[in-house]
Amino acid sequence: MYRIGEEEIKAVSELILNGKMWRYTENSNALNFEKELSTWMGSEYTLALTSGTGSLICALVALGIGPGDEVIVPAYTYIATAMAPLALGAIPIIAEVDESLTLDPNDLENKITDRTKAVIPVHINGLPCDLDGIMKVANKHNLYVVEDACQAFGGEYKGKKMGTYGDIGAFSFNYYKLISCGEGGAIITNNRDLFDKCSIYHDCGIGFFSKDRNIEMPYFAGINMRISEVLAAILRVQLTRADGILKDLRDRKAAFSEIIKQNEYVKLSPVNDVDGDCGVKIGIVFDDADKLQQVMSESSAQELELGLECPFYSNRHVFSNWEAVMEKRGSLNEKLNPYTGVEIEYKKDMCKISLDYLERTLYIANDPDLPIDNMIERAKQLNGIIKTVYK
Numbered sequence: 001m002y003r004i005g006e007e008e009i010k011a012v013s014e015l016i017l018n019g020k021m022w023r024y025t026e027n028s029n030a031l032n033f034e035k036e037l038s039t040w041m042g043s044e045y046t047l048a049l050t051s052g053t054g055s056l057i058c059a060l061v062a063l064g065i066g067p068g069d070e071v072i073v074p075a076y077t078y079i080a081t082a083m084a085p086l087a088l089g090a091i092p093i094i095a096e097v098d099e100s101l102t103l104d105p106n107d108l109e110n111k112i113t114d115r116t117k118a119v120i121p122v123h124i125n126g127l128p129c130d131l132d133g134i135m136k137v138a139n140k141h142n143l144y145v146v147e148d149a150c151q152a153f154g155g156e157y158k159g160k161k162m163g164t165y166g167d168i169g170a171f172s173f174n175y176y177k178l179i180s181c182g183e184g185g186a187i188i189t190n191n192r193d194l195f196d197k198c199s200i201y202h203d204c205g206i207g208f209f210s211k212d213r214n215i216e217m218p219y220f221a222g223i224n225m226r227i228s229e230v231l232a233a234i235l236r237v238q239l240t241r242a243d244g245i246l247k248d249l250r251d252r253k254a255a256f257s258e259i260i261k262q263n264e265y266v267k268l269s270p271v272n273d274v275d276g277d278c279g280v281k282i283g284i285v286f287d288d289a290d291k292l293q294q295v296m297s298e299s300s301a302q303e304l305e306l307g308l309e310c311p312f313y314s315n316r317h318v319f320s321n322w323e324a325v326m327e328k329r330g331s332l333n334e335k336l337n338p339y340t341g342v343e344i345e346y347k348k349d350m351c352k353i354s355l356d357y358l359e360r361t362l363y364i365a366n367d368p369d370l371p372i373d374n375m376i377e378r379a380k381q382l383n384g385i386i387k388t389v390y391k
């Protein structure tokens, strides 16, 4: 979460005072948020939900994913991307990321079997995936595409918002995301049939919406992921902040990057669309993982607060740390565990290319509210440390 304040407080107090804390009231915040988000994204339909994980699950349900199906996910993503297929008895198949730390289209193609139904490309850290490459492979092999844009709210690829390329785009509004209401999510799609299926599933398969929504297909069983009106009221205000946050993040990343470009020992992480990147983090690639570690130690020794992080050590984001997946505990109930009787093997040292890139990438946290001069100062300090380590 970057920005929140009086406007959100006002929106929530107005809601509390009028007492209509239910999304299915006339002119509800949820309904308005969905309309506003559709317009903002350039997408036909939006359904607000309770979480990003729920949004991914809802998307996979709507696409008919189920037991025995394989869903390809990248080796580097928040663990929820792999949990979503498992929740439906489908199996996550882990594919390499390339140097941009997003899904490698070539390895996506390598991992396709006759059981593969879908792929979830993840725009991790606000970075656009190679959507041209991924869509090409997906179209060639008839795979559904669910874009996990949970960390990439408002970012673009070639002038179109991330989340609008695949069959469905999924977002999260939890505390760590670009806009936030503490916990929340949404799916967007241009497909009315998929939207209706998401609507049915997210509202216990029967729906309080039945009459005004004109859903013609037979209802099927679902669960409850209805957005709270309180959260929707906050999200409507948050949405108005998104463009400003994105601009400030991008300006700071650009200024920081200019300084790093002058460094002969390292390079900036490649980005599939520099203009569309949300700018959440600045990535630097080292030729040597030890040197990267020395830079981190030196930065702490000098007590600099540069927001440095090596993604290799993130326990929730690197596949080798997804214990339930690695150990094939796909469900507590053995009969619901998709791995039961299935020959599939995960190894902590598979996806070696991804592990190598992760170990040699240094991330710097960006901050839209830090004066840009301070950001430039940080870049210079980091440059200095890198030079000392390499000399």
Ligand SMILES: *Cc1c(COP(=O)(O)O)cnc(C)c1O
Residues within 6 Å of the ligand: 050, 051, 052, 053, 054, 077, 078, 080, 081, 122, 124, 148, 150, 151, 172, 173, 174, 183, 184, 185
């Ligand atoms: C945050 C996140 C999710 C899950 O979102 P929740 O709202 O926490 O359920 C899924 N995928 C990625 C890449 C995320 O960053």
